[in-house]
Amino acid sequence: MIIEIRHAYCAGVLCLSIALTGMLAAANSGVVLLYHHVANETPPSTSISPEEFHAHLDYLKENGFAVVPLDELVHRLRTRAPLPERTVAITFDDGYSSIYETAFPLLKEYEMPFTLFLSTEPINNRQRNYMTWEQVRELSEAGALIANHLVSHPYMLSRESQETDVDWLERQRNELLEAEATILKETGQSHRFLAYPFGEFNAEIQSMLVEEGFIGFAQNSGAIGYSSDFQALPRFPMAGIYARLDTAQVKFNSLAFDVELIEPGSPVTDLESPEALLRFNLNGLSPSQINCYDDGEKLNLSWEDQDDGLLRLRAAKRHYGRRWRYICTGLSAESARYFWYSVPWVNPK
Ligand SMILES: [Zn+2]
Incomplete structure (x- = not known):
């Protein structure tokens, strides 16, 4: 997969400069x-x-x-x-x-x-x-x-x-x-x-x-x-x-996002579709570059304050199992590598 991405972004000298920028950023x-x-x-x-x-x-x-x-x-x-x-x-x-x-x-x-x-x-x-x-x-x-x-x-x-x-x-x-x-x-x-x-x-x-x-x-x-x-x-x-x-x-x-989990304060929940609130320091990434998933399905994202990087995640489905997670990724245009973060959930009941 990453090889395909590299092909998409790379062409000769341009590819080299992208790789070098990625090196510094990573x-x-x-x-x-x-x-x-x-x-x-x-x-x-x-x-x-x-x-x-x-x-x-x-x-x-x-x-x-x-x-x-x-x-x-x-x-x-x-x-x-x-x-x-x-x-x-x-x-x-x-x-x-x-x-x-x-x-x-x-x-x-x-x-x-x-x-x-x-x-x-x-x-x-x-x-x-x-x-x-x-x-x-x-x-x-x-x-x-x-x-x-x-x-x-x-x-x-x-x-x-x-x-x-x-x-x-x-x-x-x-x-x-x-x-x-x-x-x-x-x-x-x-x-x-x-x-x-x-x-x-x-x-x-x-x-x-x-x-x-x-x-x-x-x-x-x-x-x-x-x-x-x-x-x-x-x-x-x-x-x-x-x-x-x-x-x-x-x-x-x-790559690690520069991100803080505001809500929940604990992964334990008894809700079937809990919400999470994240604060991203976007560092040049645009909000449209960030996608979040729930078991492969896209989560509903709402940017509550784009300047402050506040993003609320709403579930795409209900969960009845014990453990699951919401995954956010963002493709770095500079290095063709993915920023990757996830929010874990556990319902012990
Ligand atoms: Zn173990």
Whole structure:
């Protein structure tokens, strides 16, 4: 897809100047990729085949991407330091054995850093299909960043019967701090990075992360930039049909909008078609370049204040499922790359 776009925008010398402009403009954002299994036998919704994973690494190498450690990417964005033109960080959730057996040898061959977000209980219990602590330590010693995916991989928004708000939040805090302590004991690492299990969180959990000094990673798509919410950093899930290189490469090349989510204050909703309000710093993009989608259908957009970049999104359809998102993209005319942002929703009822 991106190749077609490039053809549409490029002609000889003009193409070169477009590419150079894009290089300058792209130095303030990066992309985080989310993988689970790298295997053919595991559930498609959380798996990429070894061949496709190899193709991803090959694409990143051949196209001059800087694959950086996640802590470096986060640090540079938080301190508003410049980044290489195309910057990517690779992450894996859960700690499955196929990462050790299949992904790790390829990552070593390509000399690419990566991060594991681990739930500690399945590893402590030596559960089937999970890495052992010995294997985790081997990856850690080879340079992998080891981070937090809680103890028991809970649905953080679920309450136990009779549980008060205070008890519920303390239970989440205990999951967080116990997993961090176990990872420190087993690997010597503590980065205070959490990947929310199932990508689910709310405003109370985000505040708790701030209190504990944690960065939070979600599972909705989008590039990250200086204005990102650091307790809800998006990652592009790379599994099933989304792992196909033709669509994945558009995401590898995506750029962060300069945007702030005004409403909702929390992704949790019991509405079937909730509204969102965003404030874009358009930085030369015209409002007509921005399109937003709900499950592939165009959302109803109303610019409440174009000078202030205020955009209200109204749903195209009703949602009865647990999780969904609204996705906004804008094609950069300069670099033929897409700005990409999404609003996650969760209805736990
Ligand atoms: Zn997980």
